[in-house]
Amino acid sequence: MAEPLLRVVDLRRSYALGDVTVHALRGVTLEIPAGSMMAIVGASGSGKSTLMNILGLLDRPSSGQYLLEGQDVSGFDRDRRAVLRNRKIGFVFQNFSLLPRTTALENVELPLLYNGRGHRSRQRHEKAMEPLHAVGLAERAHHTPNQLSGGQQQRVAIARALVNDPELILADEPTGNLDSRTSIEIMEILQRLNRERGLTVMLITHEHDIADYSTRVVTVRDGRVLTDLPVPKRRDAKAELLALPPVEAES
Numbered sequence: 001m002a003e004p005l006l007r008v009v010d011l012r013r014s015y016a017l018g019d020v021t022v023h024a025l026r027g028v029t030l031e032i033p034a035g036s037m038m039a040i041v042g043a044s045g046s047g048k049s050t051l052m053n054i055l056g057l058l059d060r061p062s063s064g065q066y067l068l069e070g071q072d073v074s075g076f077d078r079d080r081r082a083v084l085r086n087r088k089i090g091f092v093f094q095n096f097s098l099l100p101r102t103t104a105l106e107n108v109e110l111p112l113l114y115n116g117r118g119h120r121s122r123q124r125h126e127k128a129m130e131p132l133h134a135v136g137l138a139e140r141a142h143h144t145p146n147q148l149s150g151g152q153q154q155r156v157a158i159a160r161a162l163v164n165d166p167e168l169i170l171a172d173e174p175t176g177n178l179d180s181r182t183s184i185e186i187m188e189i190l191q192r193l194n195r196e197r198g199l200t201v202m203l204i205t206h207e208h209d210i211a212d213y214s215t216r217v218v219t220v221r222d223g224r225v226l227t228d229l230p231v232p233k234r235r236d237a238k239a240e241l242l243a244l245p246p247v248e249a250e251s
Contacts, residue, residue, distance in 0.1 A: 003070045005034040005167060005200050006055060011064035013050050013223075024050040025061070026223035032202070034167070037194040039203040039211035042220035049172070051220065052204045056170045057085040069167070086114055090161025090169045094176035096153040098145045104156045105141040108132060111164050131159035135189055151182035158189060169193065172204045181244060187213045188237035213237055 013025040024047050032038060042048040053059040054066060057073065060081075066074045073084065090111075091097075098107045108128040132138045135155040145153050154174065161169055171190060175183035191213060194201045203214055211217045212235045219226045 004031040005036075005069060006030070006032040007065075007067045008055070008061075009065040009067075011051070011054065011061050011066065013047075013054065013059070014062045024223055025054075027064070028220075028223070028225055030218065030225065030228070032200065034200055035194070035198040036216065037191065037201040037203075037214045038216040038218060039205055039214040040218050040220060041205060041208060041211045043206060046220045047223040048204055048220045050223075052170060052172060052202075055168075055202070056089055056091060057081040086111060087164060088167050090164065090166040092154070092157050092161050092169065092171040092174045094173035096145070096150075096157045096177075098153055098156060098160075100145050103142050103144055104132065104137060104148065104159075105129065107145075107156055108160045108163050111160060128159070128163055131162035132156075134162065134193075135159045149182075150178055151185055154178065154182075154186050155189065158186070158193075162193070166199070168200045168202065170202050170204070173206070174203065175205075175207070175210055181241075181247070183210070184237050184240050184244070187235075188241055191237050209235075 008028055008030050011025050011028040012023070014021055014023050028051060040048045040051060050059070054061055057076070060076070061074055064074065065072055068084070068088065073081070076084065105125065105128050108131060109124045112124045112127060129138060129141065132141055135158050137152060137155050137159065140148060140152060148156065169190070174190070175186055178186060187210065190201050193199045203211060205211055212231055214231060215234050216228070216230050218228045
């Protein structure tokens with residue numbers, strides 16, 4: 001049996017909040033196969049964001065194991081986590097997290113400056129253009145975020161997440177600031193990347209209709225896994241887009 005991409009065993013995370021100890025995670029155990037598309041669902045305070053931060057190597061557990069491609073990374077220090085995070089994981093956030101005075105192309109290039117592979121300027125441009133093509137924004141490469149719609153900004157964020165050829169995309173409420181049509185467009189891109197490139201995609205969301213675009217939903221409550229279930233019939237974002245009426249041009 002193939003080694004899962006991610007495996008966490010009895011993961012716990014506690015922290016002090018004044019005189020109170022908050023137990024954000026209380027013994028989470030999960031396996032995530034390579035090439036899967038899953039969602040972690042939970043209300044505010046459920047522990048899903050803490051779990052995402054640990055899986056994304058932004059934080060360390062208080063106890064338990066986190067294995068990434070079979071390697072126990074639970075005790076890695078900040079520098080080792082940063083190197084591994086840059087090479088293995090791409091992030092997509094609700095607020096896009098783009099530099100406002102920087103073009104789409106330059107925003108996508110940013111992770112290349114920190115991956116230690118010594119890309120020259122032309123190499124960075126060429127490598128950053130590939131994911132912009134993949135998300136349909138090559139013609140907007142030299143536009144700044146204020147010249148782009150919210151959906152276009154999120155596409156730039158997805159392209160940036162792809163630029164280092166990660167194993168895993170962590171998408172934290174990726175449609176939270178978008179309207180319904182644009183949300184479907186973003187989910188179609190994530191589904192296509194999962195289907196065509198074999199990328200492992202993990203959605204972190206409180207919206208069950210967004211979670212239904214995945215094939216598996218893990219529900220978290222009070223720092224524990226409440227349920228871990230397959231989606232009986234995954235929503236097909238591309239089909240939903242094709243079924244929508246065309247957008248009328250503004251007069």
